[in-house]
Amino acid sequence: MTKVLMSGNNIIGEAAIRAGCRFYAGYPITPQNELTEYMAEHMRTVEGGVFIQSESEIAAIHMIVGASSAGARVMTSSSSPGISLKQEGISSMAANELPGVIVNIMRGSPGLGNIRPSQGDYFQATRGGGHGDYRTIVFAPATCQELADLTMNAFDLADIYRTPVMILADGMMGQMMEPVVFKKPKPRQYSEKFMLRGAGQGKSKFIRSLILDAIDMEEHNWKLARKYQIITEKETLHEEYKTEDAELVIVAYGTAARIAKGAIKRLRENGMKVGLFRPITLWPFPELKLRTLSKKVKNYLVFELSTGQMLDDVRLALQGYADIGFHGRPGGVVPTPAELANVAARHYEKAD
Amino acid sequence: MMTKTIFSGFGGQGVLMMGYSLAHGAMNKGYHVTYLPSYGVEVRGGTANCTVAVADEEITSPVSSEPDNLVVMNSPSLTTFQNKVTHGGIIFLNSSIIDARPSRQDIKVYAVPCGDMAQEVGNIRVANIIMMGAFIKKTGVVPADIYLKSLETIMGSRKKSAAEVNRKAFAAGYDFAKD
Numbered sequence: 066m067t068k069v070l071m072s073g074n075n076i077i078g079e080a081a082i083r084a085g086c087r088f089y090a091g092y093p094i095t096p097q098n099e100l101t102e103y104m105a106e107h108m109r110t111v112e113g114g115v116f117i118q119s120e121s122e123i124a125a126i127h128m129i130v131g132a133s134s135a136g137a138r139v140m141t142s143s144s145s146p147g148i149s150l151k152q153e154g155i156s157s158m159a160a161n162e163l164p165g166v167i168v169n170i171m172r173g174s175p176g177l178g179n180i181r182p183s184q185g186d187y188f189q190a191t192r193g194g195g196h197g198d199y200r201t202i203v204f205a206p207a208t209c210q211e212l213a214d215l216t217m218n219a220f221d222l223a224d225i226y227r228t229p230v231m232i233l234a235d236g237m238m239g240q241m242m243e244p245v246v247f248k249k250p251k252p253r254q255y256s257e258k259f260m261l262r263g264a265g266q267g268k269s270k271f272i273r274s275l276i277l278d279a280i281d282m283e284e285h286n287w288k289l290a291r292k293y294q295i296i297t298e299k300e301t302l303h304e305e306y307k308t309e310d311a312e313l314v315i316v317a318y319g320t321a322a323r324i325a326k327g328a329i330k331r332l333r334e335n336g337m338k339v340g341l342f343r344p345i346t347l348w349p350f351p352e353l354k355l356r357t358l359s360k361k362v363k364n365y366l367v368f369e370l371s372t373g374q375m376l377d378d379v380r381l382a383l384q385g386y387a388d389i390g391f392h393g394r395p396g397g398v399v400p401t402p403a404e405l406a407n408v409a410a411r412h413y414e415k416a417d
Numbered sequence: 418m419m420t421k422t423i424f425s426g427f428g429g430q431g432v433l434m435m436g437y438s439l440a441h442g443a444m445n446k447g448y449h450v451t452y453l454p455s456y457g458v459e460v461r462g463g464t465a466n467c468t469v470a471v472a473d474e475e476i477t478s479p480v481s482s483e484p485d486n487l488v489v490m491n492s493p494s495l496t497t498f499q500n501k502v503t504h505g506g507i508i509f510l511n512s513s514i515i516d517a518r519p520s521r522q523d524i525k526v527y528a529v530p531c532g533d534m535a536q537e538v539g540n541i542r543v544a545n546i547i548m549m550g551a552f553i554k555k556t557g558v559v560p561a562d563i564y565l566k567s568l569e570t571i572m573g574s575r576k577k578s579a580a581e582v583n584r585k586a587f588a589a590g591y592d593f594a595k596d
Contacts, residue, residue, distance in 0.1 A: 070437075070444050070452070096456060180456075241479055242437070242452040244444040327478025403482030 068244040073212050073234065076245055077168055078103030080216035081140050082111055084250045086166070088137040090117040090128040094144045095180040096236035097170035101142065122147040126154030126167075133163040134272050136260030138220055138253065142168035144236075145186050146177055148194075155229050156195030159289070160274035164223035164255065166216070167201075168232045170239040173397030181397025182235035182320055187374035190233050191348040198286045200293045202230040202300065203347040205318040209243035211345070217250050224255040226296055233347060235370065237320045237399060293349075302345035303354050307333070311340030313413045314358065316379050317368040318344050320399070325368055327402030328409055337413050347375070352382040359387045366390045366412045368405060370398070418473045420558050421481040423498055425466035426490025426511070431545035434571075435488065436467035438549065442559040442567040443471040451479035464493060471558050486556055488548060490531075492517060509552055511544065527555060527594065534589050543586035550590020561591060 071079065078100050081089070089104040101118065108114035115132070119125040122143050129139040143151060148169045158165055171186050173179040190203045202222055204215040212234065219230040261270055276282040307329060308314055317325040322343040332339040342358060342365075344351050359365075365387050367376045372395050379389060392408045394400050422439070426432040433454050440452035454467040468484070470476045483503035489495045490511045499519045502508060507525045510518075513532025529551045535544040546568070553561050565587060572580055 068444055070441050070450075236456070237453065237479070240454055240456045242440060242454075243476075243479075244450060324478050324480055327480065327482070330477050331482075399480055401480055401482035402478045 068246055070242050070244050071209070072099060072240055072242045073209055074099035074170065074239045075103045076209055076212045077142070077216050077232065078107065080213045080247060081166065081220070082107055082114070083247055084138070084217040084220045085253050086138045086140045086220065087111065087113045088115045088129060088132040088139045089141065090119045090125040090132075091142050092119050092122045092125050092147065094147045096172060096182075096239050097142050097144050097168065099239065100168065100170070122150035123153070126151040127157075129165050130154050130157055130161070130163060133158065133165045134161070134261045136255070136257070136262060139164075140166040140168065142170065144170045144172045144180075145174045145183075148186065148189070152189075152195035155201060156193070156197050156199060157274060158229040159193075159195075159199035159201065160197065160285075161272050162227040162259075163229070163272070164220075164227050165229050166219045166223055166232065167229055169234070171233065171235040173395070179397045180236060182237035182370060182399055183395060183397050184235060184319060184321060184370040185374070185395060186233065187347065187369070187371060190231055191350070191378070199289060200296075200348055202226070202228065202296060202349075203233050204230065205233050205345060205347050206238065207319050207322045207343065207345075209238075209241065209245050212238065213245045213247055215345075217248065220253075221251060222300065224253065226292055227259065228292070228296075233319070235320050297349040300346060301349045301351045301354070303351035304341075304343040304345060305358070306341040306343065308340035308342065308358060308362065310338050311362055312338045313364045313366060313409060314340045314342050314362045315366045315368055315405075315409060316342045316344075316355070316375070318347060318375065321368050321370050324400065324402050324405055328405035331402060331406040332409055332413070335410075337410060339409055339413065344375070350378045350382065352378070355379065355382040356384070356386070359383050363387045364412070366392060366409055368392045371395045419470065419476070420472070420486065420556070421468060421470045421484045422486040422488065422556075422558070423466060423468050423481065423484045423501070424488045424490075425464065425494035425498055428463045428465045430465075430490045431542065432465045432490055433467050435545050435549055436469045438564070438568050438571055439469050439471070439552075439558065441571055442564040443469070445567050446559045446563050448473055448559075449476045451476050453479045464491075464497075466494065466498075486552070488552060489515065490545070490548070491515065495519065507555065509548060509555070511548065513544070527551060529590065529593060531590065534593065535586065538582065538586050538589055540582050540586075543582055546583050546586040547590035547593075550587040550592075551594035552590075554591045554594035561587075
């Protein structure tokens with residue numbers, strides 16, 4: 066397998082096309098423009114590929130709703146403010162059980178914010194984001210190789226569970242380059258019976274989320290909930306790094322987890338036993354794995370490029386069984402591993 | 418082995434190309450590598466920088482707390498980054514346009530007049546490749562032949578004469594750093 070040096074944004078595009086994505090609609094926004102640009106350049110080189118630069122983010126998400134209904138593998142991408150605009154469509158995809166991949170290359174927010182890396186959209190991504198009782202599978206890659214692998218997996222999971230899947234990364238992941246190897250994608254498994262392609266001689270099909278009867282709507286909600294339960298049981302992913310002998314564990318995802326690993330290296334050079342717990346799926350959150358770890362380790366430091374959002378999930382997982390500290394740098398600031406190491410060292414000593 | 422380098426200068430000086438070509442060379446040598454460019458609202462004449470981490474093990478953080486090497490192509494970059502360099506680290510500076518010198522005594526400084534040397538080679542735009550010649554000679558992050566091969570791959574389909582000028586420029590920087 067040959068390695069190629071590519072930026073995160075381009076990797077997502079290449080992985081999507083290799084995975085069979087044939088419909089992409091998007092509207093430009095920094096720091097994910099290179100992805101839209103990549104799709105514009107490469108969608109036309111594959112058979113049946115469609116690229117549309119839509120008039121808005123709202124148009125883009127509804128275009129992929131339509132294309133997904135017709136059976137295409139679909140993707141759209143944006144950055145924080147643009148993802149807010151897409152929420153209506155994401156809710157619609159969840160309700161209509163339509164597969165699709167949504168990429169959020171987060172920037173400093175709220176509002177228009179800035180274009181620097183940030184992790185302020187955790188709540189929006191993991192709590193559904195749009196209206197109604199639904200969840201979105203959320204992947205949080207931390208390396209360029211993971212961007213490639215998880216993008217491909219995202220399409221498969223979207224099909225298996227007929228639900229939207231989000232790739233949640235940030236400006237740094239989008240711009241950073243690392244060597245990657247693209248794995249061979251699995252053949253698509255998605256039944257024709259879910260696709261609207263004209264009834265022909267068969268029975269007519271419906272895809273709809275307007276269910277006026279409350280009892281029917283309730284059952285639809287429970288049906289989705291049962292699906293989310295299965296996803297929670299089967300699809301949770303996380304990484305543990307040097308936790309075997311750890312006395313303090315940093316909990317971080319994505320870019321923050323990379324900085325945390327750098328900090329851990331420094332701390333261990335100074336004799337402090339620090340490890341990392343890194344959720345790879347943010348929803349479903351690896352709650353049980355973290356709780357299991359708390360039998361061994363009682364001291365935690367949550368580190369996010371936000372004012373503290375995943376912190377809530379860590380608290381829910383640990384339920385008071387462990388000490389939880391927090392260090393956050395919101396708004397587009399990316400601290401150095403040295404800074405985090407200093408914070409962690411204070412937290413480490415406090416526990417003794 | 419783990420080496421982190423920050424390249425910095427004016428937009429248009431080929432600062433990102435320096436980092437990208439090093440990253441490409443490191444990949445071809447079989448090392449782990451991350452290339453982290455600055456991005457944003459910069460324009461030609463503004464500042465640009467990138468961080469390249471090269472290691473024979475998993476690279477933890479692409480962000481550098483204390484880079485081993487700093488390559489600065491203009492004065493503002495020297496001011497911004499000189500105090501980040503690790504104890505015992507190296508600063509390469511473009512002495513054609515940087516008059517100041519770091520006041521620190523715990524680091525090595527190599528002044529490379531890569532702007533003037535580029536004029537001699539015949540193209541001011543290869544000042545960055547001259548600097549890379551000196552950088553590769555002094556640091557040995559990747560072997561010169563692998564770096565040059567990567568540079569050729571990156572330049573790809575562009576004119577053959579450009580490849581020739583780059584090769585000459587690299588050799589000039591490499592030889593300069595021998596002394």
